[in-house]
Amino acid sequence: MAVAASGSFYQDFDLTWGDHRAKIFNGGQLLSLSLDKLSSQGPTHDEIDFEFLGNLSGDPYILHTNVFTQGKGNREQQFYLWFDPTRNFHTYSIIWSQQHIIFLVDNIPIRVFKNGESIGVPFPKSQPMRIYSSLWNADDWATRGGLVKTDWTKAPFTAYYRNFKADACSWSSGTSSCGSRSSSSFSDPAWHTNSLDAPSRRRLRWVQKYFMIYNYCADLKRFPQGFPPECERSRF
Structure with missing residues (x-):
């Protein structure tokens, strides 16, 4: 899976819940979602969050x-951002290839999840993704472990x-065919090789050193019998 090419929210998204709480503006270029209740789904889904x-x-x-993968997660990493995400629009991207999943903020990689099938780690690849x-309301766990509840007022x-x-x-058969619309830096082959290039590794180290606040691969209390096998691999 690669990325790139402008789309329209009218064209590429279905509004499936919430009555009039989702609205599309500006000829399909702007979407707003408003929350006053919650929704959920799925038992054995793949998901990249x-x-x-x-x-x-x-x-x-x-x-x-x-x-x-197949409904099993427990691979959380959390970050403070180096800006206030409520003040301006920023770009949040996912590159999903056969080699790895890369999470990016404003084109800066913040996390890499490698394909670890060779060491017995399932990788999301067998199901179509949307x-x-x-x-949604996650005040039973999200804010300070559920101590702070949503203020619905x-x-x-x-x-x-x-x-x-x-x-x-x-x-x-080992070859790819991409849509003719592919463009931007995300179609750069460097994102789809087995490891990041040197500048990308430096940016990833910077984010993980100064802004990562939780990494499941460092949570000894959670994994007293040993970390998941993917935690022993290089981050890059």
């Missing part, structure tokens, strides 16, 4: 990432999205 966790007023927002965007909570871009490559 960007989630913004709620906060106390004045505290930094937490960007939560996770990778599910993009889901939603707001401040509802509705609204998220805005714009400049959606996506594209895909189909793989057959």
Whole structure:
């Protein structure tokens, strides 16, 4: 799976819940979602997550990432961002290839999840994927472990999205065929090789050194019998 190419929210998204809580503006280029209740789905799904966790007023927002395969996740990494995500639009990207999944913020890699099938780690590749965007209530765990509850007097909570871009490559017998719309830095072959290039590794180290606040691969209390096998591999 690769990326790139402008799309329209009218064209590429279905509004499947929430009555009038989802709205599309500006000729399909801007989407707003408002939350006052929650929705959920699925038992054995694959999933690649960007989630913004709620906060106390004045505290930094937490960007939560996770990778599910066949309904099993537990691969969380969390980050403070180096900016206030509520002040301006920023670009949040996922590159999903046969080699790895890369999470990027403003084209800066913050996390790499490598294909670890050779060491017995399932990798999401056997099911078609769709993009889901939603707001939901996770105050039983998300904010300070569930200590801070949602203040519904401040509802509705609204998220805005714009400049959606996506594209895909189909793989057959080790070769890929990409859509003619593929463009931008994401179609650079460097993103789809087995390891990041030197500048990308430096940016990843910077983010993980100064902004990562949780890594499941460093949580000894959670894995007293030993870390998952992918934790023993290089981050790059």
